[in-house]
Amino acid sequence: MEQSLTPVAGASSVGALLDWARVRLASRRGSSGLDAEVLLGFALDRPRSSLIGFPERGVSAAETARYRRLIERREAGVPVAYLTGRREFYSLPLTVSSATLVPRPETELLVDKVLERLPTDGRSVVLDAGSGCGAVALAIKHRRPHCRMVAVECSAPALRVAVSNGVRLGLQVEWIRSHWFDALANACCDIIAANPPYVATGDEALVTGDLRHEPRLALDGGVDGLMSLRTIIAGTPRVLASGGTLLLEHGCDQTLPVRNLMDRAGLQGLETYLDLAGHDRVTVGRLP
Ligand SMILES: C[S@@+](CC[C@H](N)C(=O)[O-])C[C@H]1O[C@@H](n2cnc3c(N)ncnc32)[C@H](O)[C@@H]1O
Structure with missing residues (x-):
């Protein structure tokens, strides 16, 4: 639990980062769990599906810091699409x-x-x-x-x-x-x-x-x-x-x-x- 409440510093794992981000975003209406996963996939440049199956995978300090910045901006209300620069519409991958x-x-x-x-x-x-x-x-x-x-x-x-x-x-x-x-x-x-x-x-x-x-x-x-x-x-x-x-x-x-x-x-x-x-x-x- 302590890990969920403490801002992440240094290297971490996929599972620990997702737990931390879900708690940080929990007060926001809507899809906090999905947002946490999409943004981690973006920070690590990996498909979301590959994260969920491997929670123990290690994440470097640089990747962790990148993810922390994304979650902080999402917490401040910046739409996920602006953080990733992407949005799917009618099955087309669009830049926004x-x-x-x-x-x-x-x-x-x-x-x-x-x-x-x-x-x-x-x-x-x-x-x-x-x-x-x-x-x-x-x-x-x-x-x-x-x-x-x-x-x-x-x-x-x-x-x-x-x-x-x-x-x-x-x-x-x-x-x-x-x-x-x-x-x-x-x-x-x-x-x-x-x-x-x-x-x-x-x-x-x-x-x-x-x-x-x-x-x-x-x-x-x-x-x-x-x-x-x-x-x-x-x-x-x-x-x-x-x-x-x-x-x-x-x-x-x-x-x-x-x-x-x-x-x-x-x-x-x-x-x-x-x-x-x-x-x-x-x-x-x-x-x-
Ligand atoms: C609600 S957004 C829709 C954007 C896009 N069609 C979509 O559905 O995601 C409205 C768009 O109309 C543009 N717009 C606003 N006033 C306009 C005007 N006077 N002439 C042309 N486009 C305008 C805005 O810049 C914005 O891109």
């Missing part, structure tokens, strides 16, 4: 940085709903609005290689991460730096998918939880959280081709205003889908 949102599992629903509407051999033009590290655009391009994939993003550092993910994964996306649709031509796309910032400025989570480590630009949706959603929905009739589809991720309490905005913009056949936690997450509409 502090300039990009950490892609969330619920955003996979947005990709699912795009793929359901995209024929495997079709040549549709698909737009990812607010690409961040490129998660949505790259997942769609990976599953539908024939589509022409375009992505807009206003943050230059985020766009650099997206471009490098695309190059590393060998997936071709036209990355454009733009304030939403400003750089796009009229009626240029058949499908628009967006996971815009939708947290209200006054939401405490932006300053207290792990969200405070992620870019404000990626999260803050203005006073009511709807600012970016409003801009995207209002701009859609200009850039979406007739018969095209808009798919939006939004907060679970934003369904009604989002549907009203889409209705007023002329989008029809509105459907809202639940994420795995049973919350409204994605609303879809079509232009006539």
Whole structure:
């Protein structure tokens, strides 16, 4: 027990380090055990599975010190993905940085709903609005290689991460730096998918939880959280081709205003889908 409470110094073993880290992270909500294992795998440059089977394996003083620094930063709320620089999304290994949102599992629903509407051999033009590290655009391009994939993003550092993910994964996306649709031509796309910032400025989570480590630009949706959603929905009739589809991720309490905005913009056949936690997450509409 003493070992669990004392900051680790000098050489150690896999099992002792994991016990120590689990106790350090226990007060955090969520997956403290998994975080401890993922970060030890990263510190030792070994797969997580190889750690669990060999708790007695020795760990050098340098590796121990590296791990201790990672656990301290995790304890301070830095997301695991920023500590490792990696995140898996739709089975694609992505690089992330502090300039990009950490892609969330619920955003996979947005990709699912795009793929359901995209024929495997079709040549549709698909737009990812607010690409961040490129998660949505790259997942769609990976599953539908024939589509022409375009992505807009206003943050230059985020766009650099997206471009490098695309190059590393060998997936071709036209990355454009733009304030939403400003750089796009009229009626240029058949499908628009967006996971815009939708947290209200006054939401405490932006300053207290792990969200405070992620870019404000990626999260803050203005006073009511709807600012970016409003801009995207209002701009859609200009850039979406007739018969095209808009798919939006939004907060679970934003369904009604989002549907009203889409209705007023002329989008029809509105459907809202639940994420795995049973919350409204994605609303879809079509232009006539
Ligand atoms: C919630 S994040 C989504 C990132 C990524 N699509 C994902 O799902 O992981 C929203 C993204 O929109 C970008 N963004 C915010 N305002 C924007 C604007 N005015 N024009 C273009 N992109 C914007 C942010 O920089 C951020 O990358």
